[in-house]
Amino acid sequence: MTSTTAAAGTGPALQPRAREGQLDVARIKADFPVLGRQVYGRRLVFLDSAASSQRPRAVLEAMDQYYETTHANVHRGVYAIAEEATRRYEEARAKVARFIGAGSASEVVFTKNVTEAINLVAQTWGRRHLGPGDAVLLTEMEHHANLVPWLMLAEERGLELRYLPVGEDYLLDLSDLERLLDGVKLVGITLVSNVLGTINPVAQVAEAAHGAGALVLGDGAQYTPHITTRVRELGCDFFGFTGHKMLGPTGIGCLWARRELLEEMPPFLGGGEMISDVRLDGFSTNEVPWKFEAGTPPIAEAVGLGAAIDYLSAIGLDAVRAHEVALTSYALRSLADRHGDDLRIFGPADVALRGGVLSLAYKDVHAHDLSQVLDQSGVCVRAGHHCAKPLMRRLGVPATARASFYLYNDEADVDALGEALAEAGKLFF
């Protein structure tokens, strides 16, 4: 058998991108082909990683290499490349398990994204265990992905939904937690707000939730790409994250859950791979995690996600987090120095309590207009409600412009944002 996995996805990352905890951002930028392009004759300043990150060459090459040398369907063919494909798919699962501190690879279910992971929990565990009179506790800062699946289930099953409020300091207000937990069977909570950047005290909430007999579902979409994830230490029972926000391809995410929960949950989608036997009058399900993976899975995407994990691991997530803390601190300071009261930032002031997500309002310029003007400077930010309409109502704004940082951003990117904001001010006032 050829060594198809030997260096796939890890080659370029073997050279150091971090020394003594400091990222070599110039070298990292060079790993991302798209960051070398221009728009409107300007350098691309990509500040929208909270929506979707970019991919390093190592990820692109790993996926190409998989397709060029290996592809066949997994868990089926009895021939060399099919076995290789299966091995690489399952290797990716093992990488994920190590990356998030799972007990074993069998606790890692590949899904399309976090949205699917949460829907899976709602439609399987939720439908089995939640009924009229049961309560689910969410937070006011959830993404629609952790709201709508529960609203759908509430409509169907007559559940009560409760919400942990967001305080004036943009942190969750836990003062009423004990009372809110009374009768709650599940707590759904984002680890990091995609709008505010707030890092939530999930371990603390989980401890209280478990004390009240509730399980905890953590939405790690904005956390796992940036901060070392240890699902068990966080106290989560279910945990979802997505590949495309952490340098991997679109179309692959993960649900992690404690093994005994996965064993007990009914299947989600029906089809191939998720069965152990099918008769014309019934079926029996496959073992976990394959029980939840109906149909041909995203194999190349799993390989790409594995390569993304290799790339991030070679740099070290602690170094990534330290870089983002320093950059966010620089951004808060330099943007406030330059724009003063013209600029509002919706999120905690203390960088220890927040990720690198800055939701902005600049003068009275609408987020759409701001984003449009920034685009002309090559600066990519997200404008809108960020799939968190209840939170936007809470903040009292229809939309914000959101700049978000990742390991390939540097102070020059922040400066470009500051400059582009000034341009926008000139145009509208």
Next chain:
Amino acid sequence: MPGLEDLYREIILDHYRNPRNRGELDCPPALRVEGFNPLCGDEIVLYIKVEGDKVSDLKVGGQGCSISQSSASMMSAAVKGRSVAEVRSLIRTFKSMMSIHEAHLDAGGGDGEDDDGAGALDPSTIGDLGDLAALQGVVKFPVRIKCATLSWNTLAEGLDQAGGAAG
């Protein structure tokens, strides 16, 4: 690539900074209609007063970007006092101007014939739009077309409701 000057014409910025016909009307006799752009959260509230066959008054509320707000402002100035039939015709003309982009793309393989009732815009009718023609540049920024058409779709819905109530 299109530049910002194609989008943010001075007249658009003027309507954004000094929106015409902002406010509310008593309902009834006026009709209140809301429109939302689910992509960006923009919302528009129109108060439409139809007397006989005329749109006798129109007020605009809500919040949104410069394009949605200026489009609503210009629309209010353009339709006030006109007959319902004229207003409907103006809506068609404006919406077909906003679909130039698609018509142009389709033209790659054919004659650019539009596929819906709106019909491709006859360039000679752009003149009928007055100030509104300034919004033509929006079609070069396809994401923003929904901003420009939000108030018009809301107005069309309002006229349908008013027609239903009258009939």
